[in-house]
Each structure stands twice: as C-alpha cells, then as structure tokens.
Amino acid sequence: MQVWKDYQVQNKDRFLEELLELLRIPSVSADSRFNPDVKNCAEAVKLRLQEAGAEKVEVCPTAGHPIVYGEKIIDPKLPTVLVYGHYDVQPADPLELWDSGPFEPVIKDEKIYARGSADDKGQFYMHVKAFETMSKTNTLPCNIKFMIEGEEEVGSANLGIFIKENKERLKADVVLISDTAMISLENPSLDTGLRGLSYMEVAVTGPNRDLHSGVYGGAVANPATILCKMIASMHDENNHITIPGFYDKVQDLSQAERDALNAAPFDEAEYKADLGVDELWGEKGYSTIERTGIRPTLEVNGIWGGYTGEGSKTVLPSKAFAKISMRLVPNQDWVEISQLFQAHFEKIAPKSVKVKVTTHHGGSPYVTPTDHIAFKAANEAIQATFGKAPIPMRGGGSIPIVALFEKELGLKTILMGFGLDSDNLHSPNEKYGLANFYKGIETIPYFHKYFAELSK
C-alpha cells in the first residue's frame, strides 16, 4: 500500500536510530550484573510502544525480568494478533572476538553489528515500527497486542506464569513472532516448525580433592577423562544419539516431506566456507537441512575441569563439568527427554566417580499448521513484498514458549523470521542486515491485512 510505503520512506532514518538506541542497552538476562540495564531496556520498549500508538502499555513485573505489554484494540469484533518478542540478549562473551563493542552498534557493509541486532531486538522492533506505520496512517486492519519479554535467553521461566495469570488480557487469534531466520532475501522462507530444547548440566566427581597426577595418576579415576568417555559414548559411529528411548517419539517425515525440505536452495561449499570447516558432521542418512531441522541433536555447550590457566599444572582434578543441550523434534517431550538423559547419564557412570545431573530449562518442539489462515497470510505477505512465495523450512532453533502458547492460550504461532543463519546469533559480531530490517517493517503490515481479510 502506497500510504505505508510513503510513511516508511519518510521515517526510515528515525526507525534505525531508535533501534540503535535500544541496542546500546546491554540487556543481558543471564548475568545479574546487568539487571539494571534489563530494567532500563523494558522501560525503553514501553516508551516506544506508547509512541507507536499502543495503549495500556505496562512494564509488568515478574519474579525475574519484567514483561512489556501493550495493545491497540480498534474493534473487538475484528481478529487479534498477539505479537511476541524479547528484549533480552545473550551474554556478549567472548568479548575479545568482537570487532566492535557488542553494545556500541556500528553499521558496516549495510549491516548492523551489535548483540541483539538480530536476536531479537532488531526483529521485534520491526513489529513496533510496522504497527506504527499502520497506526499513524489509520490503516490498522485488526487488533494487535504486544508481549515483549526479558527472559527468552534464560528459558522464559516467568513468562509461563504471566500467561497463566493473564489469559483474558492475552486473548487473541494467533501469535506472530519474528525471531528466526529465512534462507536469504533472494530466497525468502517461512518456518514450518521449531525444535524443542532440553538443557542439562552434569558434574562428575572423582577423588574428594585435586590430586598430584604423578602420585595418584593411573590409579584413581580422572573425572575429566570419565566425563569425556561418557560424552563420547552419547553419539555412536553414525552420530546417532545413544540415550535409550531418545528417538522413540520422533516423528518421521514422509519421503515427500523430506524431498520438499531438501528442495530448498543449499550450497554446501558456501556453507562450509562460511564456517571455515573442511567437512560437515552429523547423523548418518540425513542432509544438513534435515539435521538442523527435523532431527534431534545433542551438543556440548560447555565443558570444564582441572587446571585451565596459563602454563601447566600436574593435577588430577576432583571434578569435571559440562553443559549439554538437546534439540528436540515432534513429538519429543522435553521433560521426558531430560529424564531419559539423566537416567542414562547416571547409569553409564562408572562406580569410580559420582555424577550429578541438573536440568537448566527446556521447551517442547513445535510444528506450524500450514493450513492455518495465519500461515496463508504470512505466505501472501511475503509474496507481496518479496515478489515470490516463501520456501517452507524447519527452523533448527527453539522458542520454548511457543508450545506454551498453544497449551495455555490455545493459540497457533506463526514464525515469520527475517534474519539469516549467518547473523552470528549467540556469537561474537552478531549482525542484522539493514535490508532485512526494512523488509520486515514493509512485510508485517501485509500479514495483518491478509490475516484480517482471510478471517472474514
């Protein structure tokens, strides 16, 4: 619509300036030293929602970081879209690998470099600006509610409680989220599902104190060695996960569905070159697209034990630790998988060590109903602004809360991400393309338009 285009062209620079301002707030939810920044960020989001035309805007306290809520109800008889996003970000470390300050955004090669630029500040803010576009031009086709939380990167523990306590306020017809990626601006895609997550931490204790590796070495189980053996045993020679029962509920896709997924453009040479690896790795019998989309995984996110400083120390450590997370696919249940992991880890531990397994957090996988009118609306919106239909894709990441939306609010979720896999989410030098940012702002109003039309 020309009126949207005109408004967005006129306000282009301000949209970006406002995003950069948001990116300057180090709203790291995992690290309590940043608590004041997280709070400031919530207040900034509140202000921007108000300016954009939202009503009843509120920074809602939780037991953890607050949730920002706002809404614009133009007609209770019209359909309502609940926009979800998160203003918290991952920790920025390792800091030394950033080319510029993670919270000092810079524009380089038409990309915004900053922690949170793609995940998720740059993406949820597209919704704020798309809403502003419709609101200021009096063209809102439906009701919109915003729920922007501050704990997505630490498991959204308090969002579940908030949802349960605010079912009436959150009443809607569909949830819309931009917190995922598309293949490219040339090959837009639309997520048809997300993997679930089960995030564990394990501690292996050998002797009750660090020992001299000469005096005791060879006679006492080294917990680091044992932990390595236990982790090593969790993938077999075909990189299948060996936890008994792990695959029991995995939904196998039909050959036609797999073929459709594999029809997506994928350049293995380019993928490898981008990552700097000579060879890919993964579960035998599946393509890279399948390995990251429709198959569950088990990854070591962190491992530590013994002397890790400069130089050498001949110690046989008392303890070794690992953070291990599993990505889950339909119909795996994250609580069940966490239990299977724990039982298996405890079972394979030799008697020479003691193990302790704890669950950090998790979420179940999700499949988008591709026959839902909201999926059709997203499809048409992308077609309207990109000039071609999006390729259906399974996202490898997890937004654990999506399963909760369905359970608690009875709502389906549409995952309309505008990021790229190469945006360095959770990594140093996270970035978000300016074109992606503006394309999102351009596309989102069409979603609301088509969703309202298809709802009639």
Add this chain to the structure above:
Amino acid sequence: MQVWKDYQVQNKDRFLEELLELLRIPSVSADSRFNPDVKNCAEAVKLRLQEAGAEKVEVCPTAGHPIVYGEKIIDPKLPTVLVYGHYDVQPADPLELWDSGPFEPVIKDEKIYARGSADDKGQFYMHVKAFETMSKTNTLPCNIKFMIEGEEEVGSANLGIFIKENKERLKADVVLISDTAMISLENPSLDTGLRGLSYMEVAVTGPNRDLHSGVYGGAVANPATILCKMIASMHDENNHITIPGFYDKVQDLSQAERDALNAAPFDEAEYKADLGVDELWGEKGYSTIERTGIRPTLEVNGIWGGYTGEGSKTVLPSKAFAKISMRLVPNQDWVEISQLFQAHFEKIAPKSVKVKVTTHHGGSPYVTPTDHIAFKAANEAIQATFGKAPIPMRGGGSIPIVALFEKELGLKTILMGFGLDSDNLHSPNEKYGLANFYKGIETIPYFHKYFAELSK
C-alpha cells in the same frame, strides 16, 4: 650423634619459625603476577644458607626465575654432595577449597598447612637445617653444595642451561634430593626411581566462530564433543593407552621385582576412604602400587571449551582445549613420547576439525642405582634414625631434572623424600607433618656421615 641431637633440640622452634616465614612468601612460578615474590623467596633462601654456614652463596639470574647456589668445601679431597631442591610452589587455586590461607601457614594436628609445606620448601629446608647442624657443631663429614631452583613447578627450563654453564662449580659425587614421599613414618621407604613426564596441550577448532546450537547443531562438528571422543579413545577398555608405540620401550619388571614392590604395606580400603572414592581405576593387570610406580599413565589435567559461566548459553563452541600429561617409566623417552602423542592426536582428528598440539615440558624417567654407595648411605641413615630399613619404592611423580644431572654432570641422584602421599601436593590444603620435618633434619646428617665413610 649426641652433638647433632642436642643442637637440633635447642634450635627446634627456630627451625620451624624460619620455615613458616619462607612459606609466607607466595613464590608461585607459573603465574607472572608472583614474580616479585619468587625473587624475594630466592633472596630469603640465600640469607638462610649464609646463616647456616654456606659460602659463595649467590642468587644466580636465569632467563626465568633465579637459582640459589651455595657451598661449603671443607676439604677438596673429601667427597661432595650436591643438594638439589626448589623454592617455587604450585599455584594455590582453587583458593575456595583451602581451609586456611595457602600462604598463611597454620599448625594443626601436628602438621604445617601451607602451599609448599611439603613440595618443596619444607623438604629442601631440612637440608639447610641439617647442614647448619653439622656446620655449627663442626662435624661436617664431607663437602656440600646447594642448588635450590625456582622453576621446578614449570619444567625447570633454565636449570638445564645453568647446569651446562656451571659444570665445574657443580662438580660433585652424588645428588641428594628430598622432594618425594615415603610410605609413612612407621614404614619408611626409599625411592628407587621416578616417573618421567610429557606435558601436552591440545586445541581443537571446529567452526571459525561460536555458533547458535539450534541453527547449526547436528550439522557441524562440535569441537568439545570431538575432543571428548579423542580423549576417550586414548584409553581402551582395559585402560591401556592406545597411542601406537607408547609401550614399546617400557621396561617390564620381573615377577620378583613386582612381588617386592607389592610387598609394601598398602591398605586399599584406607586409600579409597582417604580419597572418597568407591572404586579404584587403572590399567588392567597391575596393582595400585604398580599403576603409580612402574606403569606409564595419561591424565587430563585440564579441559575447557564453550560456555562455562553461570546459567545456560546455547552455543556450539568454536574451540575446545585440554592439558594432557603422561607419566613415563624406564626406558621411555619424553621427547619421543611427546612426538608419538602429537602424531597420534593429529591422526585421529576427524576432517571436520583442526587440531593443534603443543608440548609444555617434560622429562625422562629415572631409576636409582640401588648398588650405589649413596643409596647404601641413605639406607643406613634411615635405619639409624627410624630403627628399621626403608622399603624400596618407585615414586609416581617426576623430577625431570634428575635425568639431566646424569647426562650433564654424570651424577646419580638419591631421592630421600620425607613427605607422605597424602600431603596434598599440588592440591588445596597442602600439608607437611612436623614429625616428618624434624625426622628429615635428624636423618640427613647421617646420610653425609655414611656417604663419607663409604667413599673412603
């Protein structure tokens, strides 16, 4: 000799006070932040040697930490004993596991708790006080030279250079070291050998940056997982080390020799209880005494990679690291073993990662010549003060420099340690028994006496 006994009884408290003063200096050689303390410690050792009666005492600079030299030549025709020790200590971390400050020595249950109390300040200082006893009572039976270094805990790189450049000054008939343990004061033992050491560090690189474990998990090799698999593969199901050629030069002991070793008192239940483990671990077919004495080992001294902070981060790390050391037995050569390790580690690395192997330091194993008159002298000295002959034992630790003494100076080394395996060397709450300290001071003069007599 009564004159020694009288002198030692009179000066008992001062001996201890002086040691505690030395233990208050945090002479951590591995960490450059402690460089001034290491230097102060060398100066303190110099002063004490001078006070004890040594001459030509000098703090000799090296490219690293200095070496303290001193001597007392009473008659060039008499035999000369070169006493070696080290005034540097291991890092004290993990600090939170100490019950009292590592550099604030306290006496509890008749033991001195402090970093370096047993390794090696408390032990080399026995030699200074034994020397003082003989010197101040004009009963020195032979010439004595002292070489107390400051880099033993970091591989003694500069001691080798010092020895090469000071062959004339270091001329002697035997080297005497107290830097090992005996079974107990009730069951004194004498080391008949030491294991060698090869200390390596490995780095495994997967993707060129930390990745989002959802977006890339399952499709890209995780260097932490791969490192675990590589480390796990280095011991087979019988806990034999799998590096090709690793055992080729290992000297097998005769059954009679093994029987003699195993005749040493060893209470497995007590050993397990002390370490807090339910089951021991080690190479199949060998006893605990053999596993720590006559068999080579491979231990993970440290491992790290990915996110190791509080909470969770869903990262697929770019890099993972480990410090791995091997204890060697006759006739393994540490340089050759380091090369075998490197070649093997590089060979077993899958193409999906890159590996880098570096050698920190090492030293070859050593076997004491039990038919040497100095070994006989040590044997008789222990018999004189303990009232029973020492049990011959193989020490599990390494003093890499011992092999150099033989190569560069043509000298055999006698390892007359007075510590206990349970002294928490390299661990929090390192301790040294007061009785061990005083028994060492009492015994050492007899070594010199018998060595001088047997040399005639």
